[in-house]
Amino acid sequence: MSQNKEITIYDIAKSLNISPATVSRGLKDHPAINKDTKKKIIDAAQKMGYRHNTFASNLRRQRTNILGVIVPRLNSSFTSDVIAGMEKTANEAGFNLVISQSLETMKKEVANANTMFNNRVDGLLVSLAYDTTDIQHLENFINKNIPVIFFDRVYDHEKCPSIKIDNYKAAYEITAHLISQGCKKIAHITGNQLRNVYQDRFNGYKQALADHAIPLNEKHVFINDLSGKAGAETAEKILYMNDRPDGVFSANDTCAINCMQVLMKNGISIPQDIAFAGFNNDPTSTIIEPNLTSVNYKGFEMGEVAARILIGHLNNNYDLQLTHTLMLRHELIMRDSSLRK
């Protein structure tokens, strides 16, 4: 038999000398077919290499059972946790994930969205690229009632629910904590203010300073791409400052840790000279010495929730409009990098 010929229920029927209708029912576990016949049919199907035509049957149903996911980068600790949570939930519900990364550029995000549109994903889960200015590229989905859900780096759109944490509150708490440890000159390292996560954290930081009557020093605000390299460069800048900060709140852990490493190599004591806090609670935060104070933000759970809401909507159990913004819990974890007392 040719290896490329597709086995059909007719081939199975012929080989067992029964009717194609019986084979079809047997494969679907229909109660009218007796157990022995079912077993014979399933064994023959297995042996002959029959595959259910999920693909064509989805086409008929106008459904692909594929969820599209667009993230900035796949290789970050937080993102890989999110994807793992999404995959687990989708897999259990019989959905597949098609995954793409924007590599932090709007241009690639637009191209990926178009590919997903043409491939007819049933829904889209998106965390925006660093420089995305608008979501024109998602209008096609929205106009067709293909659900789009934002997570982490979200966009305010009446038809698209968002899943995030309270970044403002978390940043407020972390800044207030540094103040409680005696810091009076707290620097902030953050990312592109187009993205809610960085803007909200910056605002929370500013409000905490204001509420404690500490003036904002613009020289102590560093906006960069929050990479490890940017953290090391920020440390070099801090070392050359006449008016050094006595605390640093970085909008992610990677940047915080690389900054700490350079400062410590240059004789700065942490937390005595400069207290440190990061964000995300990456596994690295308990490896650096002193361990890094951070905000725990459960990526795996965020992925599970995002996939669950999307699938629930597709299966008509949830109304997307009702859950407009879903705020997950965060938790401030205080460690030795900021605890002076």
Add this chain to the structure above:
Amino acid sequence: MSQNKEITIYDIAKSLNISPATVSRGLKDHPAINKDTKKKIIDAAQKMGYRHNTFASNLRRQRTNILGVIVPRLNSSFTSDVIAGMEKTANEAGFNLVISQSLETMKKEVANANTMFNNRVDGLLVSLAYDTTDIQHLENFINKNIPVIFFDRVYDHEKCPSIKIDNYKAAYEITAHLISQGCKKIAHITGNQLRNVYQDRFNGYKQALADHAIPLNEKHVFINDLSGKAGAETAEKILYMNDRPDGVFSANDTCAINCMQVLMKNGISIPQDIAFAGFNNDPTSTIIEPNLTSVNYKGFEMGEVAARILIGHLNNNYDLQLTHTLMLRHELIMRDSSLRK
């Protein structure tokens, strides 16, 4: 207009008062259609929400342009690098990735393989689960000439190429390095010996000992799941030993680092009392103090190569049989956790 009605080339033709054939050609950038008409067609298509029926056209071509990926876990530093490399290469070549995780069980790996088979992926990229004993679940693909490529945790099968590093040689080098630093009692922490990566590393370790006339002490061989928790537990065992090792080679960095942390908290000096080496060169290896000696093993590159070979085969440029085993370069990176001199 109903939001759910699919826009066809006939709708576009009608709205522009031109023939459907012209619309079809215009969308395909056919040279016979003039520039202005093309622009009109593309603008109308965009405005009306037309989507190319990639899905149906793939069905006709008996091709989905989807590559299936099965990995043990998505949330590991190494795996997320691999996936990022695969996505980049696939995306550039117009392929999509469907990704699933076995969560380290053969049972889930089997279920995922079946789903991918029914969804008609064009090819499969697989790294095996911890306890997979055979690849019966991939025979359907092999019998149908759907290419299956193994990476990292591979399986020896005449029809399936493997992409890996020389785990034996890398482990030999790392063990010989520990011996060169004066270690005479080197412990080894490893995983399930069903998996080539752990078996090969164990064999490399044993051969290096033998070549330096150091007898293998079975009490110094720890087989576990190589998690952080297992690393901490191994440290507890080492602390209670009368005959403690003076060097540890762990088959991954996570386990090594957690083991080091517990030992150091209990007063053990690294590398003076016990020298340490891991495997993978995770980002954490340069955060732990002392920095961890490790084997650099480029996940991103492995992902790129695996996807490139698979796509090359699908596009009939490569013969899979010819590249049976592809060995990528590794590199021993010596750091303070093992450098005594």
